[in-house]
Amino acid sequence: MKKTTGTDRQITRNWRPATQAVRGGTWRSEHGETSEALFLTSGYTYDDAQTVADRFAGDADGMTYSRLQNPTVAMLEERIALMEGAEACRAQASGMAAMTTALLCQLASGDHVVAAKAAFGSCRWLVDNLLPKWGIETTVIDSADNAAWEAAIQPNTKVFFFETPANPTLDVVDLKHVCDVAKAHGITTVVDNAFATAALQKPMEFGADVVAYSATKLMDGQGRVLAGAVCASEEWINEVLLPFQRNTGPNIAPFNAWVVLKGLETLSMRAHHQSASAVTLGAYMEPRVDRMLHPGLASHPRHELAKAQMSATGPIFAFDLGSRERAFAMLDALQLIDISNNIGDSRSLICHPASTTHASMTPEAREDMGVTEGLLRINVGLEDIEDLKEDIDQALKAAGC
Numbered sequence: 042m043k044k045t046t047g048t049d050r051q052i053t054r055n056w057r058p059a060t061q062a063v064r065g066g067t068w069r070s071e072h073g074e075t076s077e078a079l080f081l082t083s084g085y086t087y088d089d090a091q092t093v094a095d096r097f098a099g100d101a102d103g104m105t106y107s108r109l110q111n112p113t114v115a116m117l118e119e120r121i122a123l124m125e126g127a128e129a130c131r132a133q134a135s136g137m138a139a140m141t142t143a144l145l146c147q148l149a150s151g152d153h154v155v156a157a158k159a160a161f162g163s164c165r166w167l168v169d170n171l172l173p174k175w176g177i178e179t180t181v182i183d184s185a186d187n188a189a190w191e192a193a194i195q196p197n198t199k200v201f202f203f204e205t206p207a208n209p210t211l212d213v214v215d216l217k218h219v220c221d222v223a224k225a226h227g228i229t230t231v232v233d234n235a236f237a238t239a240a241l242q243k244p245m246e247f248g249a250d251v252v253a254y255s256a257t258k259l260m261d262g263q264g265r266v267l268a269g270a271v272c273a274s275e276e277w278i279n280e281v282l283l284p285f286q287r288n289t290g291p292n293i294a295p296f297n298a299w300v301v302l303k304g305l306e307t308l309s310m311r312a313h314h315q316s317a318s319a320v321t322l323g324a325y326m327e328p329r330v331d332r333m334l335h336p337g338l339a340s341h342p343r344h345e346l347a348k349a350q351m352s353a354t355g356p357i358f359a360f361d362l363g364s365r366e367r368a369f370a371m372l373d374a375l376q377l378i379d380i381s382n383n384i385g386d387s388r389s390l391i392c393h394p395a396s397t398t399h400a401s402m403t404p405e406a407r408e409d410m411g412v413t414e415g416l417l418r419i420n421v422g423l424e425d426i427e428d429l430k431e432d433i434d435q436a437l438k439a440a441g442c
């Protein structure tokens with residue numbers, strides 16, 4: 042009997058998550074390669090003129106051009122969709138390509154977007170600058186205030202856009218509540234799930250319509266490539282996203298797609314291990330810092346909610362040392378943990394958001410979203426937790442904490 046490859050939807054949908062992560066979407070060529078093949082090709086050839094005519098007419102399956110389809114990219118898209126429990130997925134060149142595409146493909150001048158105040162710097166730039174410049178109104182709210190979502194709705198509100206947990210203040214959004222409010226008003230929810238991934242949180246189970254990713258982070262997980270993805274219903278992908286994507290070209294390169302495919306095989310193990318280390322390290326540091334922002338610790342105002350909607354709270358947390366001087370003193374004293382603004386990596390990385398990821402915002406806007414001068418954001422990697430504790434301990438001492 043011929044063994045199934047991971048593209049037979051009937052069969053792969055029934056596989057359990059660990060099986061989907063290593064086999065979902067695998068599409069073997071005639072060579073029967075074990076690992077997914079890397080198709081570095083921009084175009085395709087055809088046996089005859091009618092074949093290509095049929096493909097361009099949409100009457101026959103098959104590839105025509107890598108801005109439209111590529112076998113390696115298709116494998117990644119199928120695997121992400123399976124892991125997400127989504128009907129469909131399209132991969133993008135980066136997380137920001139994914140966010141921009143997910144928003145612009147469905148919005149038009151005169152529409153209104155309600156977005157969370159706490160967000161990745163470039164996501165806030167889209168909301169504060171790009172959308173208004175194109176005649177799309179935006180309202181920014183405190184995403185942890187359940188009532189604020191409904192209160193911000195206008196007759197022209199089309200989209201709710203938020204991340205949870207949010208970058209870098211770790212605000213947690215009540216997924217069920219916000220998705221219910223959106224549904225009741227015919228609003229599309231776009232959830233940036235980069236901090237959790239499907240390994241830790243599945244927004245669609247709470248009613249989210251569109252889940253968008255920076256796959257640069259936990260999905261690759263080893264700091265190698267930029268990548269992104271948008272998951273949604275088959276209908277939304279085909280009718281709303283694809284006309285935009287196919288003609289504007291924010292596509293991922295096949296090589297980067299292949300790297301992320303490899304990352305997905307170990308995503309769940311990494312995400313859970315790094316989450317556990319992040320809880321241990323956060324609890325270890327908490328008595329010595331001014332303010333701890335960690336959804337995995339009881340001190341977080343939405344700790345119970347985070348535990349209820351996530352299987353683990355992720356590798357990232359933030360803490361405040363009170364001033365830029367102290368924060369920089371700690372960074373400069375670290376011997377193992379790298380100063381780096383990436384997250385989701387298997388290496389522990391730490392950054393000062395006010396001078397890096399959120400530097401382009403005004404000091405007032407930063408203050409308003411809780412990005413203070415003493416705030417540091419850490420991504421806890423796969424290193425031995427005792428080595429991480431020792432490095433944190435000596436660096437906190439050097440900063441006078």
Ligand SMILES: *Cc1c(COP(=O)(O)O)cnc(C)c1O
Nearest residue numbers: 135136137161204208235255257
């Ligand atoms: C990093 C990040 C992005 C942007 O992703 P890139 O791959 O860097 O373009 C978007 N949202 C969140 C929450 C992120 O952490």
